[in-house]
Amino acid sequence: MNKGAKIAVAVVATAMVAGGGYAAFNIGSAVLGGGPSAPPTFNATALSPTPPSATAAQQQATTFLQAWQAGPTHYADAGKASDSPLTTQAALQKYHDGLGLTGITFSGITATGASTEDTAAELVSYNATAQVKGGTWTYKGSLTVVQSTNGKTAVRWAPTVLYPTLQDGQSLQAGPVPADATSVQVVDDKGRPLTAAQFPSLADILSQLRTKGAGQSTGSSGTGVAVLDSSGMAVSAAKVFTTGTPTTLKTTLDATLQAAAEKAVHDPHALSASGVVAIDHHTGQIRAIAFNGPTDLAVNGYSPPGSTMKMITAATLMDQAGLGPSSPANCTPTVQVYGQLFHNVDGEQASGSDMQGAFAMSCNTAFIRLLDNAWGTQTQPHLDSLSQEAANVFGIGSWHIGVATQDPTIPAAADRNHLAADAIGQGDVLVSPLVMASVGATIAHGGFLQPILVPGLPQQPAAQSINPQTARNLRQMMVYTAQNGTAAPRTGGMSGVGAKTGTAEVAGGTNGWFVAFDDNISVAAEVAGGARGVDSAGYVVADLLKADH
Incomplete structure (x- = not known):
């Protein structure tokens, strides 16, 4: 019985988001509450120690994702569907601006059970297809949903809501992407290759140089979606649309x-x-x-x-x-x-x-x-x-x-x-x-x-x-x-x-x-x-x- 209900909700949620109409979101948003006579809403200061039901979690995730899909004018609504409205709204806007986002759709929204990292939260997975500067980016994502003691639910905000490996302080940007660190060739002052196998003392130094490049590496970067650190430096590539030319970093070593x-x-x-x-x-x-x-x-x-x-x-x-x-x-x-x-x-x-x-x-x-x-x-x-x-x-x-x-x-x-x-x-x-x-x-x-x-x-x-x-x-x-x-x-x-x-x-x-x-x-x-x-x-x-x- 429970399994059948879960599948039914999953089908409705997928159709609702894939449809793209904001009217579908308005139906889902009823769970957030509305005017003065609305029922109690989510209370972030009184969290329940147990996760919400799969059905409730899936409905709340769909509400959130539908608002995200609807675009910048509805990011505030997505924020209200989370446990941190202002932070969520700002993060979605930064995601939009950094990627040059022209559209995003979600499918396969499915509650998969209690989170292994937070037993008071229900994990919901989804597939995202984003139209960004340079191409189409498709990836699998997930989020968690929690409930307060009054039974009302909210998406728990975390950077990983946007992209699975995103960490605090990091952001996403479409454009140049860093080369794979292993593809960067570090050479000495005469152009001779330097490797950790040949020079064990340089293992960490070569790793640092390949990762950061000290701003002096040659070669051209590819394009795609880069993960940036808090200083705005690209630290990894989430998606590559075009590959760059091989990178060589010259050092002063002999x-x-x-x-x-x-x-x-x-x-x-x-x-x-x-x-x-x-x-x-x-x-x-x-x-x-x-x-x-x-x-x-x-x-x-x-x-x-x-x-x-x-x-x-x-x-x-x-x-x-x-x-x-x-x-x-x-x-x-x-x-x-x-x-x-x-x-x-x-x-x-x-x-x-x-x-x-x-x-x-x-x-x-x-x-x-x-x-x-x-x-x-x-x-x-x-x-x-x-x-x-x-x-x-x-x-x-x-x-x-x-x-x-x-x-x-x-x-x-x-x-x-x-x-x-x-x-x-x-x-x-x-x-x-x-x-x-x-x-x-x-x-x-x-x-x-x-x-x-x-x-x-x-x-x-x-x-x-x-x-x-x-x-x-x-x-x-x-x-x-x-x-x-x-x-x-x-x-x-x-x-x-x-x-x-x-x-x-x-x-x-x-x-x-x-x-x-x-x-x-x-x-x-x-x-x-x-x-x-x-x-x-x-x-x-x-x-x-x-x-x-």
Whole structure:
């Protein structure tokens, strides 16, 4: 008996909607209530815990769909047939406008039982045929119907009423549609294909580039119905009328260096987690990104850089305190700052040393003492000195390189103790190899060029140019360190190479860091768990420098 009634209603509903006349809707709309003497209407604040009957749900769905079919002048009526009238009316209008809708019909309206996602709602399916800009779009849709405790029903509004996979904040638009992400070919700077199978470290990066394209992909889009996100960007194609031409996205990566980077992060000295980035310091273009471990440490790392931070600290002392490579820098095993004792990693000491010597031996105490006394022994140090130098001269901040990356943190120090820790890459300084490769590139080039992964992306300039003498001094100190200092075991004998080592103390141990540049690239690597930078990350960087020659 119930089954027979359900079929009968389904037949009537289909005929009523397919007929297209609004008179049919007026009959159905009686369930909404009317004038002052009308019976009680749906009450959204008093929902019944049980779904309406199949017959009632189907009648209410037909009422709603008939009003939708009748066009914009009746979208308010469709809204009244739902549990959220104004939201529904606005959504139907946006659907109409976005698709360039000239007509829509519904058929096969059938109640299919209680919703699996909401047991208090009855699911009703339908077939939609929409005449939109560019062609005819047919799809299967569904909606749910609920009832209030007085027995009156309403369509429960959700974006999926319009289209099954539509989510909050998304909309539909007829016109250009994005290419299938799998059809986008990503290539290196010389046009060589880049694949995740060949370069595992790039799997997520390639996925991001194929999906978003960084606004720089070539090829033409097809036409159809696109799903747009809240920013208006097409994220998928709901319907394709015409296909576009194949899409190619060119990157700044170099397949040869990328292959070397993939191999380098699996060097036995790189342990279980490492990351490396190589940047062309003449252009800011990223040539290689690779990592080994569960996360992309190369561009999304967020940890203290150890003594590689002394590149920025030395620049701060030169630019803001007028010091230079030959400025006295006494290296003692320990130094005390405001009651806190700091030490050198290996207990280094050298009396009568200068800044270049302290830099080469990576003496923590010398740089802490220099910065703490930079403005006089009786004057408080400038607590924002490092953060200002990092942001204004080295351009460190939030970058758009073409894919998502972890923003660094180099804040103004809270007090002298924090400043001392920050000076040697501990404290509150948290960065990735991408950031430190850029620091090396700024020194090598003599100016900041924001790193980018996709040619043509904007490169935000630093607030001020690096002082040319400061850049020359830093290059001199790094070349000396590469040949005669802590970096020499990895870079000694490499012509034109400058380097800086780092060992960062972290919870549970240490991380090794190494930054170096040659005539073409700046490379930075981090190895989680590395005891000393030269004996861990140094091998990773050296492998890339050798591959560059």
